[in-house]
Amino acid sequence: MMDLFNTDIKHNILPYDGEVVYYGLILTPDEAGNYLSVLLKDIAWKNDEAVIFGKHIITKRKVAWYGDGNYAYSYSNISRQALPWTKELLTLKALVEKHTSTAYNSCLLNLYHDGSEGMAWHSDDEKSLGKDTTIASLSFGAARKFALKRKQTKQATSIILESGSLLIMRGTTQTYWLHALPKSTKVKLPRVNLTFRTMI
Numbered sequence: 241m242m243d244l245f246n247t248d249i250k251h252n253i254l255p256y257d258g259e260v261v262y263y264g265l266i267l268t269p270d271e272a273g274n275y276l277s278v279l280l281k282d283i284a285w286k287n288d289e290a291v292i293f294g295k296h297i298i299t300k301r302k303v304a305w306y307g308d309g310n311y312a313y314s315y316s317n318i319s320r321q322a323l324p325w326t327k328e329l330l331t332l333k334a335l336v337e338k339h340t341s342t343a344y345n346s347c348l349l350n351l352y353h354d355g356s357e358g359m360a361w362h363s364d365d366e367k368s369l370g371k372d373t374t375i376a377s378l379s380f381g382a383a384r385k386f387a388l389k390r391k392q393t394k395q396a397t398s399i400i401l402e403s404g405s406l407l408i409m410r411g412t413t414q415t416y417w418l419h420a421l422p423k424s425t426k427v428k429l430p431r432v433n434l435t436f437r438t439m440i
């Protein structure tokens with residue numbers, strides 16, 4: 241596929257206690273734009289729900305959960321059932337697996353309609369994901385800042401995720417670091433993010 245934009249030097253953007261590697265573009269801007277249209281149309285987007293301090297919250301951001309099996313996935317006190325892969329998601333999964341030499345069995349999708357929507361600080365450390373799991377993040381649409389902050393020292397770093405780009409988090413990243421997608425009033429266009437994961 242497109243290796244044109246890939247430099248062979250992929251460095252860890254974390255100083256220690258985990259590995260976050262930015263691969264840059266693995267799709268051309270045109271390919272990424274086409275996928276964005278298809279994903280906006282074909283994915284079963286739903287507003288995310290959570291129960292926080294006993295209060296039922298519904299987010300503006302939309303989510304979807306796809307996977308191999310009948311995975312039940314639970315976070316923020318709400319459980320969700322994985323939908324069967326679509327053709328496009330299987331193609332993208334294979335592409336990401338090739339680039340990262342890792343197999344995934346599920347994918348969490350997020351749709352941020354514009355910069356007024358984001359994701360708060362968290363780590364993907366649910367028991368169902370296993371410890372020190374590899375998560376591959378593929379982005380489409382508006383470029384957005386992805387921020388990381390060490391749990392203990394609050395040391396921070398960030399990177400801009402462009403349309404068609406791939407980022408992976410692996411090793412002890414989820415144990416020692418939080419990540420977030422900050423809101424930005426400057427962003428007027430939608431972004432779709434796919435995180436390929438391995439459920440155990």
Ligand SMILES: O=C(O)CCC(=O)C(=O)O
Nearest residue numbers: 348350364386421433435
């Ligand atoms: O949208 C992003 O880039 C981050 C998504 C994320 O952290 C997650 O789905 O757990």
Ligand SMILES: [Fe+2]
Nearest residue numbers: 362363364419
């Ligand atoms: Fe996350």
